[in-house]
Structure formats: structure tokens, C-alpha cells
Amino acid sequence: MAPRTKISGEYTRISQKTAYYDLLDKLHDTPISQGTAIELVQHLAQTFQVNVGKVIFKQWHKGRAMYRTKNIILPATPKQDTRRVGFLRTGIVVHEFCHLLALQRGCRNHGEVFIKTLDELVLYVSQYQAQQQAA
Numbered sequence: 604m605a606p607r608t609k610i611s612g613e614y615t616r617i618s619q620k621t622a623y624y625d626l627l628d629k630l631h632d633t634p635i636s637q638g639t640a641i642e643l644v645q646h647l648a649q650t651f652q653v654n655v656g657k658v659i660f661k662q663w664h665k666g667r668a669m670y671r672t673k674n675i676i677l678p679a680t681p682k683q684d685t686r687r688v689g690f691l692r693t694g695i696v697v698h699e700f701c702h703l704l705a706l707q708r709g710c711r712n713h714g715e716v717f718i719k720t721l722d723e724l725v726l727y728v729s730q731y732q733a734q735q736q737a738a
């Protein structure tokens with residue numbers, strides 16, 4: 604297992620508690636286009652039965668899920684080099700979607716329920732992307 608240093612672009616507590624450190628780190632390292640990010644959110648919404656509002660892109664944004672409107676706000680520019688924060692990557696799409704799914708499970712923070720839900724999504728998305736690449 605990789606050492607539990609903080610995953611760049613993820614919170615320390617989540618980096619320490621995730622069951623899938625390497626997979627989560629990889630998702631945060633994987634750039635994604637705006638179009639593919641929207642498709643991924645729509646796919647996850649359907650698969651996990653989550654009501655999602657709009658996916659909005661903003662420059663240099665850290666990413667946010669809005670609990671009232673169900674909108675997901677993501678960085679506009681896909682990650683291109685080693686930098687992650689402020690750039691669009693699969694990990695941030697999964698993290699922000701996770702807030703809406705965790706909310707359905709009664710969680711509004713980065714607590715145990717969020718981390719369990721994120722782990723479920725990390726495993727699902729990693730397998731889904733591997734299938735997409737093989738197809």
C-alpha cells in the first residue's frame with residue numbers, strides 16, 4: 604500500500620481514511636474534458652439514482668456541490684500537467700457528485716458516510732473507466 608500522505612487535490616482526512624488510496628489518487632491525476640465530465644455525472648446520477656441540477660464550469664474553481672440547487676460546480680480547464688487544484692480531473696468530478704449522493708444518505712460533511720460513499724464511487728468509476736477503455 605502507498606504511504607498515506609495527502610492526495611493532491613483531496614482533503615487530508617479523506618486521504619487518510621479512504622480504503623482506495625491508490626485509485627483515488629489516480630482519479631485525481633486523470634484529466635477529463637468538460638463534455639466527458641457531464642457524461643460521467645449523468646451516468647452516475649442514473650446509476651446511483653441521484654437528482655442532479657446543472658454542471659457548471661468556472662475558471663480556477665476548487666469544485667463545489669450545491670445542496671439546495673443540486674448543481675455541481677467544477678474547474679473549467681482540464682488538468683494538463685502535475686498540478687491538480689483548480690483543474691478539471693476525474694477525481695474532483697467524483698468528489699463533488701459524492702456530496703449529492705452522501706446528502707441522500709444524510710451526510711453534509713466529509714464524515715464517515717461521505718468517505719464510505721466516496722469509496723463506493725471510486726471503485727465504481729475506476730472499473731467503469733477501465734471498461735470504457737477496453738471497449
Ligand SMILES: [Zn+2]
Nearest residue numbers: 698699702713
Ligand atoms: Zn467536499
